[in-house]
Amino acid sequence: MAGNPHRSERVPALDADDVIGLFKPAVDAHTLGLVSVTRLLAECGYRAIEADPAINGLLDTTINAEGAEQIERWVRSNRITRIGVSYRLDPQSGVEKLDQLIWALGMRGLMADQGGPIRSLYFAGLPDACRLAYERHGSLVTVFSGEDADHETLLRLGVPAGRIPARIRETGAYDDARMAFGRDLIRRGLHHGIRPAARPRYREFGTRHDTLDLRLRHATERGALPLMRAHVGPYSDHREDAVRQMRDWCRMLAASGYLDVLSLGTSQLTQSRFNEDWEGLANGGGVPVRTPDEYRMLREAARPMLVRTYSGTRNVPAMARIHEEHLEIAWHALSLWWFCRLDGRGDNDLASNLREHFETMRYIAHTNKPFEPNVPHHFMFRGADDVTYVVSAVLAARAAHACGIRHLVLQTMLNTPRRTSGLADLARARAILALLDDPRLDGMRITLQPRAGLDYFSTDLETARAQLAASTALMDDIEPADAASPQIIHVVSYCEAVSLATPPEVDESIRITRAALDEYRKLRRKGDVDDMGAHPEVKARTQSLIGDARTVLTAIEEAIPAPYTPGGFHTIYRAGFLPTPDLWNCRDEFPEAIRRRTAMADGSVVVIGSDGKAVPAAVRAAEAASEARRMAVLDTSAGDRT
Numbered sequence: 001m002a003g004n005p006h007r008s009e010r011v012p013a014l015d016a017d018d019v020i021g022l023f024k025p026a027v028d029a030h031t032l033g034l035v036s037v038t039r040l041l042a043e044c045g046y047r048a049i050e051a052d053p054a055i056n057g058l059l060d061t062t063i064n065a066e067g068a069e070q071i072e073r074w075v076r077s078n079r080i081t082r083i084g085v086s087y088r089l090d091p092q093s094g095v096e097k098l099d100q101l102i103w104a105l106g107m108r109g110l111m112a113d114q115g116g117p118i119r120s121l122y123f124a125g126l127p128d129a130c131r132l133a134y135e136r137h138g139s140l141v142t143v144f145s146g147e148d149a150d151h152e153t154l155l156r157l158g159v160p161a162g163r164i165p166a167r168i169r170e171t172g173a174y175d176d177a178r179m180a181f182g183r184d185l186i187r188r189g190l191h192h193g194i195r196p197a198a199r200p201r202y203r204e205f206g207t208r209h210d211t212l213d214l215r216l217r218h219a220t221e222r223g224a225l226p227l228m229r230a231h232v233g234p235y236s237d238h239r240e241d242a243v244r245q246m247r248d249w250c251r252m253l254a255a256s257g258y259l260d261v262l263s264l265g266t267s268q269l270t271q272s273r274f275n276e277d278w279e280g281l282a283n284g285g286g287v288p289v290r291t292p293d294e295y296r297m298l299r300e301a302a303r304p305m306l307v308r309t310y311s312g313t314r315n316v317p318a319m320a321r322i323h324e325e326h327l328e329i330a331w332h333a334l335s336l337w338w339f340c341r342l343d344g345r346g347d348n349d350l351a352s353n354l355r356e357h358f359e360t361m362r363y364i365a366h367t368n369k370p371f372e373p374n375v376p377h378h379f380m381f382r383g384a385d386d387v388t389y390v391v392s393a394v395l396a397a398r399a400a401h402a403c404g405i406r407h408l409v410l411q412t413m414l415n416t417p418r419r420t421s422g423l424a425d426l427a428r429a430r431a432i433l434a435l436l437d438d439p440r441l442d443g444m445r446i447t448l449q450p451r452a453g454l455d456y457f458s459t460d461l462e463t464a465r466a467q468l469a470a471s472t473a474l475m476d477d478i479e480p481a482d483a484a485s486p487q488i489i490h491v492v493s494y495c496e497a498v499s500l501a502t503p504p505e506v507d508e509s510i511r512i513t514r515a516a517l518d519e520y521r522k523l524r525r526k527g528d529v530d531d532m533g534a535h536p537e538v539k540a541r542t543q544s545l546i547g548d549a550r551t552v553l554t555a556i557e558e559a560i561p562a563p564y565t566p567g568g569f570h571t572i573y574r575a576g577f578l579p580t581p582d583l584w585n586c587r588d589e590f591p592e593a594i595r596r597r598t599a600m601a602d603g604s605v606v607v608i609g610s611d612g613k614a615v616p617a618a619v620r621a622a623e624a625a626s627e628a629r630r631m632a633v634l635d636t637s638a639g640d641r642t
Contacts, residue, residue, distance in 0.1 A: 354569050
């Protein structure tokens with residue numbers, strides 16, 4: 001137990017009369033967890049009470065005797081029997097706040113062993129905070145680092161299994177089954193028997209005339225899909241050493257033969273100040289490629305792999321041309337609304353960023369290269385809901401088509417946020433694919449490229465290996481009837497919660513991925529795993545998402561005269577069609593984008609109102625459309641005055 005605080009002893013089962021009081025220090029803006037737990041407990045028939053601002057504010061100061069008395073009045077007046085604290089900022093500060101609360105409860109004799117009403121304590125925080133809390137308080141406090149699925153959270157809160165709704169149990173059952181599959185695969189070592197696929201023999205293979213289209217076509221003919229892509233990049237304080245190490249890693253990965261597409265993880269300076277003087281500038285993480293010669297060196301070392309990399313964050317069209325000329329980039333990726341001041345990744349304001357990105361998409365169309373909209377998961381990173389995930393992907397595809405692009409690499413990041421259920425992930429991916437099967441996108445080829453979530457993997461490497469296999473099974477369930485889907489897998493290495501992946505770890509991760517695909521498909525053919533193709537819950541979720549996304553998309557096109565333009569995309573975000581409540585930067589500039597709250601519901605993220613209930617897509621869309629029209633009037637008036 002001492003080595004794993006995230007699996008504390010099961011607390012005493014909740015009784016029917018238990019009331020759970022929830023604290024959140026006022027300085028912590030993260031509210032999704034508390035809203036989610038409140039809703040989950042309500043579904044199981046329990047009452048949860050979120051502390052009012054005055055009570056929450058006590059945790060932002062040193063609690064004195066008067067503050068402890070206030071807490072006692074709150075506890076007794078609401079008949080609270082269990083208390084939970086959520087704090088997802090600095091770990092040390094979080095544990096200190098928990099310490100204060102425990103002191104206050106003890107001072108007023110509120111704990112059960114003192115004859116008081118409080119039977120259990122819960123603490124939700126970052127993994128390091130949970131570890132510190134367990135080291136300090138042991139089994140007195142049950143800790144939650146956010147890794148648990150909904151049904152696991154309820155069980156660890158003390159909810160009897162019989163009181164958990166069947167829908168939540170079913171969602172958990174699919175995720176549990178995939179994880180059991182992953183653990184069994186790793187235990188049996190099936191990945192150790194995987195060997196590199198035979199190399200294709202088409203004439204252009206590995207030359208500067210090789211393309212993603214050629215690679216996909218020949219892999220399809222040989223039954224060798226999916227292609228494997230991995231994002232790789234060492235870090236060193238010495239720039240030249242890092243570039244040389246990346247060259248060596250390129251050669252190692254090319255020689256081993258497991259990787260088809262090398263995604264070059266360049267540094268922030270590469271993206272923002274390529275071919276400039278970096279004297280005195282902090283590099284940050286990633287490979288600090290500074291010159292065209294270094295790009296060409298890495299490209300040669302990587303043959304016969306295809307190569308791609310990040311777009312620029314400044315002078316984006318110029319960087320795309322550099323990637324074409326010196327890196328022979330396999331396909332381009334742009335983040336449209338992101339990688340600018342909005343997320344702190346670049347110097348462009350949003351309007352300038354969108355103008356540069358649309359210009360770059362027109363250039364990409366000229367090159368006839370594929371385009372990857374690196375978009376939906378960036379909205380999810382900032383608190384967006386599942387409808388926004390789907391809508392943002394469709395908007396990006398429609399804009400790309402309007403710019404002349406005819407091949408879209410559709411990246412779908414699964415497990416984001418990490419408590420997203422597998423059923424919700426399948427619904428999101430299928431909804432996007434359905435909406436892209438659209439006559440208005442006639443001539444656009446869609447290549448599916450799923451990946452595991454950035455923060456999905458455990459720091460326990462054996463667990464992480466099993467998670468990689470489980471996530472691969474999820475990818476295969478997106479289109480289980482299609483043996484050629486997914487066409488590409490972006491393999492996130494199992495070790496990335498602990499350290500950067502080296503070539504041996506990248507290769508091992510690919511072996512796990514391929515072994516998981518082979519074994520999962522074999523089990524499906526035998527009927528030993530559920531065929532998720534016609535799963536009724538996934539079907540219902542998918543249809544609901546499609547309907548809601550269409551409602552939002554229609555509202556956008558009716559309210560904004562030219563939506564698939566830089567100005568249109570700027571208005572879409574500014575009016576609140578794409579809510580991002582957890583946006584850190586530019587909050588004052590985009591009040592409508594941050595106005596909505598979101599919460600987890602049945603393993604999905606939904607927009608909620610002040611009452612905690614989901615806000616219908618039609619209501620959200622109508623309000624955003626009204627705001628867009630109001631903005632248009634104001635902008636016109638301002639133009640007239642000038």
